[in-house]
Amino acid sequence: IVVVAVNSTLLTINAGDYIFYTDWAWTSFVVFSVSQSTMLVVGAIYYMLFTGVPGTATYYATIMTIYTWVAKGAWFALGYPYDFIVTPVWIPSAMLLDLTYWATRRNKHAAIIIGGTLVGLSLPIFNMINLLLVRDPLEMAFKYPRPTLPPYMTPIEPQVGKFYNSPVALGSGAGAVLSVPIAALGAKLNTW
Numbered sequence: 001i002v003v004v005a006v007n008s009t010l011l012t013i014n015a016g017d018y019i020f021y022t023d024w025a026w027t028s029f030v031v032f033s034v035s036q037s038t039m040l041v042v043g044a045i046y047y048m049l050f051t052g053v054p055g056t057a058t059y060y061a062t063i064m065t066i067y068t069w070v071a072k073g074a075w076f077a078l079g080y081p082y083d084f085i086v087t088p089v090w091i092p093s094a095m096l097l098d099l100t101y102w103a104t105r106r107n108k109h110a111a112i113i114i115g116g117t118l119v120g121l122s123l124p125i126f127n128m129i130n131l132l133l134v135r136d137p138l139e140m141a142f143k144y145p146r147p148t149l150p151p152y153m154t155p156i157e158p159q160v161g162k163f164y165n166s167p168v169a170l171g172s173g174a175g176a177v178l179s180v181p182i183a184a185l186g187a188k189l190n191t192w
Contacts, residue, residue: 029131032088033124040064040090040123041116044097048111054102057115061094083135089126093119 044057065087072085097115104110 029124029128033127036088036090036127037093037120037123040093041097041112041119044094045108045112045115048098048101049108052106054098054106057094057097057101058091061090064090081135083133086130086134089130090123092126093123096122 040061044060047060048054048056050056068087072082072087075085076082096118097111100115100118101107101111104114
């Protein structure tokens with residue numbers, strides 16, 4: 001349960017980067033809404049059906065919210081204004097999912113179809129309200145550029161192009177492509 005909760009939380013937070021959503025709020029709103037709705041439903045349904053208890057989706061959304069508030073604090077520590085960093089609103093949509101699961105007498109298909117639809121419809125609305133409360137995203141994005149890493153932590157740029165021309169890359173690529181038909185041929189010969 002812990003592994004599911006932590007990993008699905010990380011997936012949901014990264015499915016529609018909420019910092020990016022703040023930087024370019026209106027252009028990324030649709031992508032954000034679709035990805036967040038999908039990830040909330042997938043994670044919460046999996047978690048809820050695993051336990052079989054209505055209320056688990058809300059618990060799951062609460063874990064994600066707390067986790068994201070911690071991340072919000074970390075970005076604040078990097079110099080961003082606190083009201084510029086968005087924490088997505090998952091809990092009310094998860095409550096609708098739980099309500100569907102409970103009202104349909106724990107029918108998993110109804111929870112997925114009806115609950116998923118309710119999440120898809122409600123999550124963009126709650127996050128639109130959330131978005132309206134944030135300070136002007138474009139102005140803030142230029143006023144507070146993303147922090148850069150210190151020189152000793154800056155990654156060395158890879159030598160683009162060199163690897164692609166190497167015999168090792170060619171051999172591994174060709175091997176990967178040819179392995180399936182060769183394996184199929186081997187299985188066929190083995191049956192003869």
